[in-house]
Amino acid sequence: MDAIVAALAGGGLTVGDGVAPASVPSTGIFAVVYFDPGQSLTESLADQRTNFSLSFQVTCVGPTPEKCRWAAHRARMALYAPLAVAGRTAWRPEELGGPPIQRDDDVSPPLYYLPVQYRLQSTS
Template identity: 85%
Template sequence: MDAVLAALTTGGLAVGEGGAPPSVPATGVYAALYVDPGQSLPESLADQRTNFALSFQVTCVGPTPEKCRWAAQRARMALHAPLAVAGRTAWRPEELGGPPMQRDDDVSPPLYYLPVQYRLQSTS
């Protein structure tokens, strides 16, 4: 999760874990990172559990559809390269897609959000 957060932040996004970041930028554009607990997987029939896989979602938020799509594109660019995880070799995050952009009218002013889901695998 730390590697994903670092990549998104380095990619120019304000990111919060499990919701909005502590300080939302004046632009109103940010990303919320949601990570599942992951799974250890056997590398062979010997059941040596050195492989690890997890799914995560980057929910991109913006005050307009254009800014929301901009945040999603920034996230894609930031997650395009393999992530650096100390002591492990990580594959490039695989984008799995997600539901379409939606408008949240329960907040004022309304915000647009676009969840993009990924899968990440690594081995030691």
């Protein structure tokens, strides 16, 4: 999970883990990552649980639809390369899609957000 947050931050996004970042940049563009608990999977009939699967959502936020799409593109580019996790080999995160951009009128000024879901698998 830390590797995902680090990859997004390394890709030029301000990132929050489950909440909006404490300091939102002046551009109003940021991302929030939501993780499920993940699932350990057996690698063989010997029931050695070395494989791991994790689903997560990157909610990209911006003051305009264009800037929201820009954030989603940055997230996609940041997650394209396999993640480096000590002692593990990770596949590239698989993009699963999500709903269209939506406008949040409950904040002032309104923001646009785009949730994109991913799945990551790794083994030791």
